[in-house]
Amino acid sequence: MSVFFNKFRIGFIFFICAVGLVYVYVKFVKLAFYPQKKTITAPVTIERGSITDRNGKPLAVQTNFYHFVVTPKLIKAPDEFAEKVCEPLNMGIQEITQKIQNAKNANFIYIKKKISQEQYDELIKIIDENNYYNFTRFDKIPGRLYPENSLASQLIGYMGDDGTGLSGIEYSKQNILSPEPNPDATGTIHGSNVYLTIDSGLQYKLEKIAKQSMEETQAESLMLIAADAKNGEILSYISLPSANLNEYSSASTQEMTDRASVTAYEPGSVFKIFSVASFLDSKSITADDSFLCDGIYQRRTSSGETIRITCLDHHGWLNARSALKYSCNDALAQMSEKITTEEFLSYIRRFGFGERTGVELPSETRGSVKNQNDRYWSARSKPTMSIGQEISVSALQMVQAATVLANKGVQIKLTFIKKIADIDGKTEYEHEPTYGNRVLKSSTADYLLSCMETTAKSGTGTRASLRDISIGVKTGTAQMADTVNGGYSNTDFLSNCMAIFPIENPQIVLYIVIEKAKGETYAGRIVAPVIAKAADEIIDHLGINREGAASLEHSGRITIKENLPLSIGKVVPDFTGRPKRDLIPLLARDDLNFVIKGEGWVAAQSPEPGTPITENMTIELDLE
Template identity: 40%
Template sequence: MSDTEDNRHTSPPPSKKRFIIFASMLALAALYIVVRYVVVMVNPPDTNPFGPRRSFVERGPILDRNGRILAIQTRLGNITLWKPEADDMETLIRELSPVLETPPEVLRDTIEFSYSDFVYLKRRADQSTVKAVEEAKAEGRLRGVGIEPIVGRIYPEKNLASQIIGFVGDDNTGLAGIEYAFDQQLGPNDGSPGGSQIILTIDANVQHILEEIARKTYTENEAEAVMLMAMDPRSGEILGSASIPDFDPNDIRASDERSRMDRPAIWAYEPGSVFKIFSLAALMDSGAIRGNTVFTCNGRYERVTNLGERITIRCLGSHGPVTARDIIIYSCNAGAAYAADRLDAASFYQGLRNFGFGGRTGAGAPGETAGFLRPVERWSERSKPTITMGQEIAVSALQMVQAASAIANDGILIPPKIVSRIVSPDGRSVRPYESGQAVRILDSETAQAIRSYMVDVTSGIGTGWRANVEDLSLAVKTGTAQLIDSSTGAYSDEDFIASCIALLPAESPSLVLYLVIVKPKSEYLGGRIAAPPIREAAEALVDYLGIPRGRNPQISHSGEVSITANPAAAIGETMPDLTGYSKRQLLPLILREDIRVEVIGDGWVRRQNPPAGTPVSPGDTVTLELE
């Protein structure tokens, strides 16, 4: 036998060699991991030979408009258990239950049904809980229980504005709400030791008032959900946005998808008769109808199309001759439908688009819906009269308060916003959040006429008389909408949406309130169950926000109306004295494209630059400071 043959029989095959090499490498890797684990456990952080641990970085806080903390970074702890070290499991469970605020049976199930000897008893425990566990362990109790330090997020106000604020995951990155939408700003970047502060337009006190009223409404009506919003129409700032049911972001695992939903931003629904104020405004502004145009309501709207199809829309009553004012006061379906016949579909569609329907508002809420407004090419013969009364169109609550701003601001639409400004970690840089530009969409006379009709809705003959507030004028519209039955595809006879919108004070609104009750039980008419909570919210917020009371005389008219408004600010070739002008009166200046107008603060003009009498040329900047 040759040497070559001997070597071939005594050497292992190539596959065996590879296996030996692989096994050796695996053994070395396992040894390295064990050594590393032992060294890290024995050595304190500052003497760790494997390098420094990653430094702690601060996630920026979220605050309300007054600086009240709504979300902030903190040190938390996961409470753990190593079962082999536990002496008496029942005693341990009994002692831990009050400390972790967890029922004994829940702890017992968590431990018994764990597939591992290592169990997480409570994640993201706050400092008080961690301290209680530490003290018990120092006394020699709770053997086997450990504390895993983590960096976390706490929400001091718990459920307050929870859907707006959102929450973070275990890795401290945003998963919902403002935490998600502004994750890059809140998280540190560019080597900064901390993230930026997000200042919301939300007022925590207003939010609390709205949530209390919404929760009460939710309970009393056994509803599926309730939304209640408050917005300053002059600036578009959302002062409060309640959505019930809600959740506590400190305990996200105890919540469900329904309670975490930011309904005012992401849920689209048919608004019902509240929508008539926008439909009528679009029709009047186009010139298709006038304030004194008369329609006849005999209890239904009927029309036969060119194809011979008969369209019938029922009304809640037989109102006889009605004008635009009567259509709003009585919420007359037939009158609204006949009014819609006066305008072509394309023009009507554009009028609704001008209000912002069919598009996102850009308020700052993630996942915002654009709603649903089909292109005219996909409309049927029934679409125009049906849309006029708030069906065959889907909106969000944010879109509704945005559209209401145009009625409140004498025709100028102001996009809503939830975020006010972003402040750098060092506090030196402040960047305002821009949600969109103000734009005129209606003549001032149209908006004023619609408001005057809405004032009469609170009278004894209107559907919104239950919203009436003594010594305060409200412009109100109520609504009731049928929901689609998913099983049949037709409108349900049992599921409704009741709603009410209010602008106050009616003469010069500084507050928009909008309430939606989803699937109330028993009573479902908006005038009956949605108007009273609006009254309650108005009473509370008027006092808190300092809105002056004192009802101005209501306007009685048989047709068109002309309301004397405060003079709007205007700048000609020279700068006028604008001292004492309100932000509302300054709105036309903001829309000018030839000069730049910067408005700082709220209230009335106290200082201006340039001073009165100074020549003004295209391209100049005018600064107005309000107090």
Template identity: 35%
Template sequence: MATSPKHSYIRLFCLLCITFLGIILLRLGFLMLFERRSVTSYTDPKVANQVIRGTIYDRNQQILAIQTPYWGVYLHLNAIKDLQLVSEVIAPYVQMNPDEIQKKAAAYTTYAQIKERIDDRMVQPLMDAIQKYSLRGQVNVEKRMGRTYPAQFHASQTIGFINTEGEGIEGIELSQETYLNPYPALGDTHTTYGQDITLTLDLDIQYTLDVQLQQIADEHMPDYAMALVLDASNGDILGMSSYPWYDVNALSSSNEEQRKNHAVNNLFEPGSVFKLFSLAAVLKSGEAHTEESFECDGTYTFKAGESNITINCTAVHGLVDPETMISKSCNGAIVHWALQTDAKAFYDVLNSLGFNTSYDIGLPSRARSQIAPPSTWSGRSQATISFGQELLSSALHLATAATALCPSGELLRPNLILRRTSPVDGSVLYERERTVLEKVLDSETTALIRSGMLKATQQGGTGIRAHVAGIDLGVKTGTAQILNPQTNSYEDGTVLASTLALVPIDNPKYIVYVGAGNPKGDTIWGSNIAAPAIANIVQALISQGKLIGKNTTIR
């Protein structure tokens, strides 16, 4: 019978496969017999046995976070002959009763952690007791390295914390992980040291802010509160407080809300505090008739397309000039001048003041202030932006923008990390520099705005409760309605009570911001909640020798 073409192709394919496989086998055999190569051996490189995490300091070299040894107590369950005896012996030193120890041991099978960290003073007495009762091999007292935060809850959201593996999880501990916790160095060196980091914070100022936020919390019961103090000359953040807070040393009892840094990461509509920057935009553009006093009768109505929109003031202010607008916080006047100003020119100045910027201050997250471009504005947008609605800002952005209200008119970059140094020889590896982001305003404009802020602390001004005898400071108060994103409405009654201050007002040394979200006491006004806190902070700065009263001449 004739072979079919199909079967012929199959036999040919099989023959080719067998031939190819034979060639491969011959080649492998040749390599194995005649081209045996020498085997290269590798050994792991020598590295340091341990890494000591760098220390975090405030600007005065007070310790904020430091690596410290601690002692834990563990049981070798398989080696224990009498658990009752072991429990009774170690109980006084681990501050537990014997029943608690046995119950905890029951949760393990071979090696039980009884106490993660015991009092250092108990270590030697416990070891003596282990020796006395011949419990070696049954009870272990192990030395490990941990992290201690001496300031406890002060600046806790800024500093952050580490996990059980010694890795940074939040705050400076996370963002500076590479510097604080480097890889073990190659060579015979026993220990690798992480770099030390000095923050711009001043713990004395930090304590002052925290005390004031606690007082606000006790009296006005806000959902959250925040405070900042900036060095007006270089942008250094001297204090940054966020309430509610937590003790970093008791991390397990904290929650997400307590760990949030409201001073940096909370974006909100700033309300009337923003009038300072709207007026700056109006004055710089030079288009509004600010030299003509505005007559405030308690309301202001303007036309937007075919609609009439009415803006209310909290009172009848009468004749209002730019300084009076600040001191009495007149909505009608700032709206009137903003609407006389070209929208793009108005927007460009606000943009140059940092209100579409995110600032890298060395923390893991960078909140971005937001003002939509004029091309997207409705008929009322420019008006509402002028008194602090239809935009998002943070406390950091407001305080930073205020650097441009100082005589130089320069917007400064904010700083949180002052320097990084070698713990071995103290050499400086990085140091912050004063950085001018932009020259925004002229001295005449800044002087006029600061004059209005000063008047706000005098009789008839909204910031009279921020007044401090012997110190001429200027403020702008604000009580902003908080938009409910679910209903897109301001009608649910929540507010942000705030005040921004420059002190002393002629040539500011400090910029201070205090804000409280949704207060629930007998008042909701920034003039009654945040302004008194500003006065207390200024009084504390005087007590600390950081401010000295003098006569004021605004220039």
């Protein structure tokens, strides 16, 4: 009996173990061969923030583009396919056919990259109608639309196909416009919107003046910076030639280059305002000290070296004011003898030369300020630097240094960022003026402004003079380096002019540089008139009070007569004064072509009012 029960126990134990092994085996097979449920995390989408002007007008906005891809070996009728898709792609039939035939054995080729949403929609319709799905596809990529094309292009910058900024604000503010998501982030992450300090309306007007100046002087390039003298905000920033940001891949290096930030050059005589300020502030000279200009500065050093600096004229006896008025090299070189080298270099650096201004742009140049230990320093270095040679600067440095004169001797830091706000409009950052250390005594800065005003009234800058607002200027024309033969070129010149206005209460610093003009090159003749045009435009745009301007008192109630709807009969009507909203319905007409440029109200039109209407006529309207 006991033997039977022992055998039964052993058999039962073996049975239980076998069942357990089978269970484990089945579980293992399931784990090994059956798909397991996974936790799917929703992908993170980053919506890049916009770049706008100071008033919120969009300059760079998020959009989507598509690469149009085909598999050539699956296309049975390339010519027919090319004929169907050529119109929305804006390509020729032969061009498309050639691409397909040249890669007929390839798995895929790009017919066209970065097509718009509108082109995509048209192509989808064609593909659906002709059943082209087996050999076509679209790669969706994040894109950027630049509504104003080339306006302030070097400042705004450009975003690459991978969603990363490659230049300008697009690059320097990458982490703000498109923040990196946290590891546990889900859904959509919105970048912040960056409001620039520039005014797009003013930028448009000044670019128009700048382009006209380039055409008239046949110059190779032009730079223009207009800054608010009170807070350092840059209102207009121009570097010509410039690139159309919507066609950036086809732009030239010249068009991409941000000259005002990355180019260092010898400024010539404009630099004399900072030299004279240093001489006076250090008490090395007084405003009444006189220096005799006989047409050449010449001095022999104890080591036997002869220093010779020529002047454009024999100016006779000059003090600091008249030396700036006539831009006398001889007098400035004599003044430089009165200050020690260490003190002169100290002032130059306190003005900010030799250091980056720190604006929100990549690759800003430091320029170059030599010191006495430099291998190229010589006995002529100090007098030569005093007239703006043997020193290299950037346009941004020149404007920031000029804020010292405009603000009673205290420098203001320049900026391109007005504010930063989130998608809901909540302000995350707002610019407040940043003041540097005192560079000059207040009396020295005021005296230099009065000297610049004299130069505008009766010196080399008279062509920059304004009729009803006080302005101070300093012109300069510098020989450029001969990169082939060494030394200075006899044909290439840099012409520039600095302006500050109004003198009694400075509000604007305006600086223009024209490089390699053909024919006339003297800054007083080719840059000063551009300063006057640009200053007038700035004054009117910002509403700065002019002397003698009429004032009007009224109750504050204004009745505006409603415009009647536009009616176009047999002749072109007068569009002058019409707001943009009145013009929008005209765009729907299919018998006339309207080209509307700018914002605001119609200031000019072509053809003139009264011109007979013809079929498919193009009417251009310029708004301001």
